[in-house]
Amino acid sequence: MSFRRFILSSVAGVGLMFGAVLAHAATPQEQPQPLPLPPALPTPQDKPYAGQLSLQVDATDLSRHILSMKETVPVPADIAQNGGDFVLLYPMWIPGDHSPTGTIDQLGGITVKAAGQSLLWKRDTVEVSAFHIQVPKGTHEVTVAYQLLTPVSPNEGRVVMTDAMVNVQWSAVSLYPAGYFTRQIMVKPQVTLPTGWDYGTALRADGAKTGGTVTFKPVSFNVLVDSPLFSGKYFKKFDLTQEDHVPVTLNVMADHPEDLAATDAQIKAHKELVKQANLLFGSHHYDHYDFLLALTEHLGGIGLEHHQSSENSGPRGYFTKWDKTFAARDLLAHEYTHSWNGKYRRPAGLWAPNFNTPQRGAGLWVYEGQTQYWGYVLAARSGLMSIPQVEEALAQVAAVYDDRQGRQWRPLIDTTNDPIIAQRAAQSWKSWLRSEDYYSEGQLIWLDADTLIRKLSNNSKSLNDFAAKFFGTHNGSFITSTYQFDEVTQTLNAVQPYDWASFLHQRVDEIQLHAPLDGLTRTGAKLEFSEKPSSYIESASGIRHSSDFLFSLGFSVSKKGALSEVLWGSPAWKAGITRDQDLIAVNGEAYDADTLKDVITQAKGANKAPITLLLRDRDQYRTVTLSYHDGLRYPYLAGNLDGLKALLSPITTH
Structure with a gap:
């Protein structure tokens, strides 16, 4: 074949191939389609x-x-x-x-x-x-x-299993x-x-x-799931049964046998918790109740409600260091309250026919928020915490939530989605995301409601009356009673007429730039700051093994120097500091909490030198300078606290 014939033949071949490609391209390629879902599970x-x-x-x-x-x-x-x-x-x-x-x-x-x-x-x-x-x-x-x-x-x-x-x-x-x-x-x-x-x-x-x-x-599978078991090598039971003869038991297990050494006075306070809850709600919804309490540094922490029991963990010194561990003692009161609020009365969206049907948490500001409120109140009324200790705890709550920068964009109601969104995982900027604020901000809302009822009724009514009407129905019944928003407002109106729907919608559904602190101010209390931490802050810090500088530099830090929280908008935030960095040195001196407190105090006032921190972020070290000169700041309640004292005082029998 001549070269010319070869070229012509090759061109003709390419033309045929190109034509075939064009012909193939003219047939549209099918787009992918989804596979059909498998058959639905049995309803x-x-x-x-x-x-x-x-x-x-x-x-x-x-x-x-x-x-x-x-x-x-x-x-x-x-x-x-x-x-x-x-x-x-x-x-x-x-x-x-x-x-x-x-x-x-x-x-x-x-x-x-x-x-x-x-x-x-x-x-x-x-x-x-x-x-x-x-x-x-x-x-x-x-x-x-x-x-x-x-x-x-x-x-x-x-961790759910240890050697003890x-x-x-x-x-x-x-x-x-x-x-x-x-x-x-x-x-x-x-x-x-x-x-x-x-x-x-x-x-x-x-x-x-x-x-x-x-x-x-x-038992039914419902009751089984609702009845967890604690078992331990070192275990002790305390009888808390009241005059109604309905058995109530405090079951305590510990890492070490000496941690079980409870005094008669300490057990009396737990008995008073049962008594005060019964007086508050005027009912119970169990035929026996078992507090499960682990005093441990090794078992994973827990606070989980059940209808006839609760799972709780506390510090080893719960009994043996009673004066130092009181910040953990509202937990049993909180989880016990859930027998009424959460287990018996429950938002309709949080009830489901089985354990694989999705739940909807829009009512958690009642379920958890009011339980958080009663947890503090019952802790004070029973003597698990003193009234001044609970007042200090409320000051901390008020300060934390009034300072939450996330309230600029996120209403409280949206935080009821957080258990699903975040699965309770650690968050880099909790104060901006707002986390599950329906707990403690919900607590402030119910304090607001309680004090307003007392004011409008000239102290003849209170949230105690709501608790009896709302949670005290069908005494002895285990059957869950569901509710929606309208029943909450109707019951409030039955106690004290008011526009409760607007009151709650404003605080729950709308963006508010400040926490609902009217409940405190209505009692005569005022949120202020001191250079000395309250006994509650010291107790909580001791239990967490950390130090609180939230309202000064804007972070919490562990005993070993690990930053656990940095507040959005704080001096630390502005300096680019984040959680999970390690604080190595303060003004050139190795970090410890007392050193940092001294440096913050020395930097107070105009024309003072800035504070210099050496931080380690994984394998990188950097020095940051904070021009902060306002000294140490810890929240407390000033003013006339008689209104709070009356609210937190025990209910007396007649």
Whole structure:
């Protein structure tokens, strides 16, 4: 072939190829389309589940922090007759957490058997907490074995097993069949504990303990999840029962036996808590109640409400350093109040038919906010904290929330979404994001409401009357009673006529540049600042092992120098300081809290030298200069505190 013929032939070939490409391009390429979702999980039905689940938990593997379970589940008759898809759910929406916090990431070793034969299981591709089991025809029950690989250190999550104690939360160690309200599913639980350990729980034993194994009476799955267990090597029970003879027990476990040394006066204060709560609400919604309290530096911290119990943790010196640890003693009052507010009366959006149905937290400013208020009030009325100590605590709350820069953009109601948004993870700028402000700012709203009722009624009515009307209904009933906003305002109006809807909407739904401090000023109190920290601040700092410079330089710092919070807009913020940096030196001297206090004091006044901080941010060091000259600042309440004293004083019987 000549060169000319070769070129012409090649050009013709390219033309044919190009034409083929054009022809192919003329056919439109299909756009991707979504795969159809898998079939929806069975919708919960309010009908009894046939048969009874049995659940066995082995809590003895302390060294490896592993809980091992064996659960036997009856198969519904319609599935057993023909075989088919049987769905088990792992609880995700845990009451009190207000978000899907189920520890499914710790679930392992799942095996399923029926009649001795292994069955395959498959996780749902959308609802990853659902497990599909294809059961053969004629299968009447399945046995599921699995483990909960609990955290071995706080870096992985909340520690629930140590060499001296264990916290069994049944929601974390159980599965339940889909398609039913969990109140309609019955289960018989059993737990095996280390030899010689005692335990506390709202569950009641079905017979004597056999070795380390305790079998409990059958309960609904709802009640099971609502009845956690504390067990420990060093354990003590204190009877708090009142004249009504309804059993109330304080179950305490500790890292060390000496930490259980409670005095009669200290136990009397806990008894007074039960008495004052009963006087406040005029009712109870349990046939027994168990406070579960861990005094520990090793078990993960907790404060979680249940209908007939509560999970609480406190410092080792809760009893033995009574005068120094009082800042932790409103916790039991808070969680106990939840038996009425949160467990019995509950915002409609926070009730769900099972533990995998999403909840809506718009009512948390009542659920948590008013509980936070009663927690402080009942702590004072019972003597768990003195009235001056609670006044100091209220001063700290008022100062913190009045200084929240995030209120420039975010109304309080939106913070009720935070359990879902942030999953209670640490935040870089909590004061700007506002975090879960419905707790303590909600507390200030209810103080505002209480003092306004007292003023309008010439002190003949108070929020005590609201508590009795709203939470005191159906004495003795365990059935959750849901409510919405209108019932809150109607009950307030029944106590004291007023435009309560506007009062609450303004404080909850609208942006307010200042915290609702009218409740304090109405009593005659005034928020001011001193160069000396209050005893409450010192107690809280001692428990947290940190020092508070929030209202001077604008940060909190641990004993070892780790910055745990930096306030948005503060001098530290303006200097570019963030949390999780390490404070190494102050004005050229190694950091400790007393040194920094001295430097801040010496820098007070005009024409004084600035404060120089040496910081370490991972592997980088830098020096920052703060031109701050206002001295140390700690909040306290000045003025006439008689109004607050009256509000915090015990209810007397007639």
